[in-house]
Amino acid sequence: MTDAASRPAPPAPVSAVQALALEQGAPPPLEEVRHGVWSLAFPFGDGDYSLGYLIEGSDGALTLIDPGWDDDANLDRLDAALADVGHAMEDISLVAVTHLHADHLGGADRVRRASGARLALHAAEQRALDRRAAEALEADADIARWGAPADDEEALVAAWGSGRRLPHVTADLLLADGDEPPIAGRRLRAVHTPGHTAGHLCFVEPEQRLIVTGDHVLPRINPGIGLGGRTDANPLTDLLASLERVIALDVAGADALEVCPGHEYRFVGLAERARALVDHRADRTADAAAALDALAAEAQRPTVWQVAERMSWTGGIASLHGYRLGSALAQTEWHVQALGRAGELRPSS
Ligand SMILES: [Zn+2]
Structure with a gap:
């Protein structure tokens, strides 16, 4: 669900065990981040893992942020982690x-059923979960418009369109920007x-x-x-504004925020890393502009596929299939739209 790595040097890890785990391709062990805050890894796929966080309230109740991939082994991992820190699932x-x-x-x-916990997420995320079936058909229409080679279309529909099987869940608590989930003695604030x-x-x-x-x-x-359902807004524009939001939260020096990410390792230097992500997007937009210029010089009204073909992708566009190709083509279109040049694309027939 991610692009290739960027050029500037990545921030140094705060957690030595997480850095070592990444190097060795194994999930890192449970680690205390602060008093009453722990990180734990949830494996998925082929050697990958996400990072979840346990936060203890002053009443002893726990909040789990990001319970990870759904399988028995991860519930067992969580059980073992809870025992390690003197807690139980309940x-x-x-x-x-x-x-x-x-x-x-x-x-x-699965964790909700095992623990009796309430589940909280952002209202827009719940909306996206609820709309998934209808949106899959709209995604099929995108695929038809993008003009990818016929050989790729079937795999695109399977991985990016109506062929995708996505689980549904209903939250107990919908969060909005600025909300503070109920944790005794702590002020944890949601930032959209x-x-x-x-x-x-x-x-x-x-x-x-x-x-x-x-x-x-x-x-x-x-x-x-834009990997979470369709929106009226351009996800690229949203992302750039959201990166500015977290840049504004960071303070340099001793009060700098320690970043607890969903993958890889904890680090300090949020503003700098967020700026590198802004720069990465600017590079991709420039890449799309150069592709459009070249195609215009050839008096072509290109499809999204033809623009994407001329942009640089790790391994080249031909190496991308299914979900990754769908994501690449969607991103191409958003970069073109962000340039205000969507009118140069060939209209859908
Ligand atoms: Zn993700």
């Missing part, structure tokens, strides 16, 4: 998720950061100088955009 009173992707939200319903998905949330704990960033800001990976 102590989890709230499961909060940064966004709807299966490696973050996936296990939410649309872009990666429309209802993506970060959670900031100003007193502890912590921010849980989900997939909005990661230390080395450039998160993809």
Whole structure:
């Protein structure tokens, strides 16, 4: 769900065990981040993992941010982690998720059933979950418009359109920007950061100088955009505004926020990393502009595919298939729209 790594040097890890785990391709062990705040890894796929966070309230109740991929092994991992910190499943009173992707939200319903916790997410994320079936058909129409080679279309529909099978879940508590989920003795604030998905949330704990960033800001990976359902807004425009929002939250020096991301490792330097992500997007927009210029010089009214073909992709556009190709073509169109040049594209027939 991410693009290739960016050029500027990534921020240094704060957590040595997480950095080592990344190097060795193994999930890092449970780690205490602050008093009453722990990070834990939830494996998924082929050696990948996401990072979740347990936060203890002054009443002993726990909040779990991002329960990870949905499987038995991850519930066992959570059980073991809880025992390690002197807690049990019933102590989890709230499961909060940064966004709807299966490696973050996936296990939410399983943990909710096991613990009796309430599930909280952003209202836009719930809307996206509720609209998934209808949107899949609209995504099929996008695929037809993009003009990808016929060989790719079937795989695109399977992975990006109506062929996608996505789980549904209903939250108990809908969060909006600025809301503080109920945690005794702590002020954890939800910050709406649309872009990666429309209802993506970060959670900031100003007193502890912590921010849980989900997939909005990661230390080395450039998160993809618009991967959480259709919106009226351009996800690229949303992302750039959301990056500015977290840049404004960071303070340089001793009061700098420590970033608790959804993957990789914790780091300090949120503003700098967010600026690198802004720059990465500016590069992609410039790439799209150059492709449009070249095609205009050939007096062509291109399809989205033809623009994407001339942009640079890690491994080249021909190496992308299914979901990754769908994401690349959608991103191409958003970059073209952000340039105000959508009118240069060939209209759908
Ligand atoms: Zn994600």
